[in-house]
Amino acid sequence: MAAFLLSFSYLFLSLILLKKPMNKLKPFSSDFDPLRHESPSVDKVGVEERVARIQTRSIKNESKIQGLKLVLNMIDLTTLEGKDTPGKVKQMCYKAMHLLDAHPGLPATAAVCVYPSMVGIAKAAVKGSDVKIASVSTAFPSGQAPLNVKLDDTRFAVENGADEIDMVISRGKFLSGEYQFVFDEIAAIKEACGKARLKVILETGELVTLDNVRKASDIAIHAGADFIKTSTGKIQPAATMQVTYTMLMAIKDHYDRTGVMIGMKPAGGISTAKAALHYLVMVKETLGDAWLSNEWFRFGASSLANDVLMQIIKMETGVYQSSDYFSID
Amino acid sequence: MSRLEILKTYKIYIGGQFPRTESGRYYQIQDGKGKVIGNICMSSKKDVRNAVSAARKTFGGWAERSAFNRSQILYRIAEMLEGRRDQFINELMIQGSSKANAEKEIDLTIDRTVYYAGWCDKYQQLLSSVNPVSSAHFNFSVVEPTGVVSIIADENSSLIGMISLILPAIAGGNTCVVLASEKLPLCSITFAEVLNTSDLPAGVVNIVTGKRAELIEPMGNHMDVNATVYSGSNADEIKKLKELAVQNVKRVKTYNKKWMNEESQDLYMISDLQEVKTTWHPIENIGGATSSY
Numbered sequence: 155m156a157a158f159l160l161s162f163s164y165l166f167l168s169l170i171l172l173k174k175p176m177n178k179l180k181p182f183s184s185d186f187d188p189l190r191h192e193s194p195s196v197d198k199v200g201v202e203e204r205v206a207r208i209q210t211r212s213i214k215n216e217s218k219i220q221g222l223k224l225v226l227n228m229i230d231l232t233t234l235e236g237k238d239t240p241g242k243v244k245q246m247c248y249k250a251m252h253l254l255d256a257h258p259g260l261p262a263t264a265a266v267c268v269y270p271s272m273v274g275i276a277k278a279a280v281k282g283s284d285v286k287i288a289s290v291s292t293a294f295p296s297g298q299a300p301l302n303v304k305l306d307d308t309r310f311a312v313e314n315g316a317d318e319i320d321m322v323i324s325r326g327k328f329l330s331g332e333y334q335f336v337f338d339e340i341a342a343i344k345e346a347c348g349k350a351r352l353k354v355i356l357e358t359g360e361l362v363t364l365d366n367v368r369k370a371s372d373i374a375i376h377a378g379a380d381f382i383k384t385s386t387g388k389i390q391p392a393a394t395m396q397v398t399y400t401m402l403m404a405i406k407d408h409y410d411r412t413g414v415m416i417g418m419k420p421a422g423g424i425s426t427a428k429a430a431l432h433y434l435v436m437v438k439e440t441l442g443d444a445w446l447s448n449e450w451f452r453f454g455a456s457s458l459a460n461d462v463l464m465q466i467i468k469m470e471t472g473v474y475q476s477s478d479y480f481s482i483d
Numbered sequence: 484m485s486r487l488e489i490l491k492t493y494k495i496y497i498g499g500q501f502p503r504t505e506s507g508r509y510y511q512i513q514d515g516k517g518k519v520i521g522n523i524c525m526s527s528k529k530d531v532r533n534a535v536s537a538a539r540k541t542f543g544g545w546a547e548r549s550a551f552n553r554s555q556i557l558y559r560i561a562e563m564l565e566g567r568r569d570q571f572i573n574e575l576m577i578q579g580s581s582k583a584n585a586e587k588e589i590d591l592t593i594d595r596t597v598y599y600a601g602w603c604d605k606y607q608q609l610l611s612s613v614n615p616v617s618s619a620h621f622n623f624s625v626v627e628p629t630g631v632v633s634i635i636a637d638e639n640s641s642l643i644g645m646i647s648l649i650l651p652a653i654a655g656g657n658t659c660v661v662l663a664s665e666k667l668p669l670c671s672i673t674f675a676e677v678l679n680t681s682d683l684p685a686g687v688v689n690i691v692t693g694k695r696a697e698l699i700e701p702m703g704n705h706m707d708v709n710a711t712v713y714s715g716s717n718a719d720e721i722k723k724l725k726e727l728a729v730q731n732v733k734r735v736k737t738y739n740k741k742w743m744n745e746e747s748q749d750l751y752m753i754s755d756l757q758e759v760k761t762t763w764h765p766i767e768n769i770g771g772a773t774s775s776y
Contacts, residue, residue: 473704473706474528474535474705474707475706476707477707478706478707479706
């Protein structure tokens with residue numbers, strides 16, 4: 155009975171709120187604030203059609219090889235398992251720097267992505283190379299911890315040498331409409347990051363709708379994210395083209411309003427060279443060439459690197475490759 | 484009112500599905516009187532690649548099935564073949580076979596399926612061994628499936644020449660990619676429909692149709708294919724396959740048998756696609772000073 159009354163009063167309250175004239179501004183006005191204004195709504199059917207068209211672009215062989223090398227250079231080679239050991243992390247760091255020694259001229263990956271406890275080991279392992287260390291933090295992957303724990307988690311990673319912090323937002327709070335909480339948390343972590351760049355993981359697989367993805371993107375961007383990232387990789391679905399497109403549009407609108415560039419990192423579920431090229435096409439056609447470098451675009455992946463390598467070798471030899479002849483990851 | 488006959492589209496079989504070729508190409512085949520019998524997919528090397536990926540993906544699971552379960556599934560294929568007996572006879576006759584020969588071919592196909600179903604849980608015992616060695620080891624060899632097998636089916640047979648190669652491969656726990664006969668492809672697709680309703684996991688058998696001259700190369704040089712099986716006697720094709728196999732030292736097996744003979748089936752067709760794993764297990768000397776094991 156009490157529950158019934160409670161839900162009834164919520165209904166009543168929301169009716170009042172709806173009746174109140176909303177203080178809406180045009181979504182593209184320069185003083186847009188996601189905590190006070192509605193984010194532009196997302197046309198799901200339109201997004202799907204646009205994404206489907208992007209996937210049909212034909213790419214000539216020479217561009218494809220260039221694209222694949224760019225993909226390698228944009229990968230955050232990732233291991234985020236409970237069973238990670240220093241040995242596994244060192245081996246992955248070696249792989250990040252030496253993707254395929256038998257084939258000279260390939261770039262290293264952009265970064266390696268590990269848990270905070272592995273940051274020190276990874277930092278030592280990539281010493282002297284351009285490979286950066288990204289660390290997940292804020293009680294990854296669930297984010298279910300008090301703010302002080304999340305701050306400690308972040309500071310620990312930064313003190314151990316992390317160049318980049320991948321934080322998760324509090325999805326429960328977001329879905330309950332507590333946008334201010336989510337905003338404040340991101341802002342606090344951003345402060346704790348110091349010089350490290352902050353990637354904010356929205357975990358879009360739990361956000362249900364593209365409208366929510368757009369809202370979360372706007373909040374993260376306004377709270378100080380340097381990058382917005384789709385997923386932890388622990389929830390299905392992880393990165394999809396539709397979700398990434400929606401986030402890219404949030405970045406584009408922000409750039410058009412303020413001139414400030416924000417990076418994008420789809421993560422989880424991108425395991426083929428072909429899919430990765432589709433993402434590059436999408437970035438080029440939405441944000442433009444300026445984003446086509448690992449400073450502004452990353453792939454969070456573990457098995458993608460091998461597929462790209464196999465594809466590069468296939469294009470040069472004409473023979474389809476087998477994973478038997480590439481390093482295990 | 485007269486009824487418009489619904490003609491069957493012969494599509495290829497990859498990963499338990501019936502896609503059209505990704506290339507969008509097709510070729511026509513004709514019966515003896517020059518009448519067109521069907522539009523057949525002219526597969527490309529990308530279709531072969533997709534088929535190999537499907538076969539690789541399912542290989543681990545299929546190889547680890549219990550021998551008895553593989554046997555059950557092969558027997559189930561025989562049951563499904565029996566149910567479609569008339570359809571196969573009809574298709575064989577459309578492709579120029581006499582009724583008597585068509586009946587013989589489908590009957591032999593069913594019997595051969597049951598024959599290899601029987602072998603599934605028996606070949607390991609016959610092909611494995613305990614080996615005499617002169618050290619304090621228990622030494623034994625067991626057979627394991629080779630992996631993904633590409634099969635170039637017999638060009639002069641629509642059904643029996645193809646299944647005679649597929650069955651020993653899958654009975655032994657391999658997965659395969661099959662290139663059907665170019666001029667007699669009808670039964671290959673109907674056989675795929677049989678497989679698809681036989682509890683055979685998707686991807687264990689994948690069948691493509693198309694031009695031999697074009698597809699032998701991707702069937703032979705794919706690095707993720709572990710063995711190639713060929714039926715026929717075209718010396719140029721055999722030479723080419725052997726050359727292509729060099730890159731990853733594929734096993735190449737060629738057969739030139741009369742598949743309509745009841746004897747054209749044996750244990751050695753299974754063992755041709757098996758790898759021998761030998762294990763040395765240290766033990767105390769048993770059985771006195773001179774005994775080796």
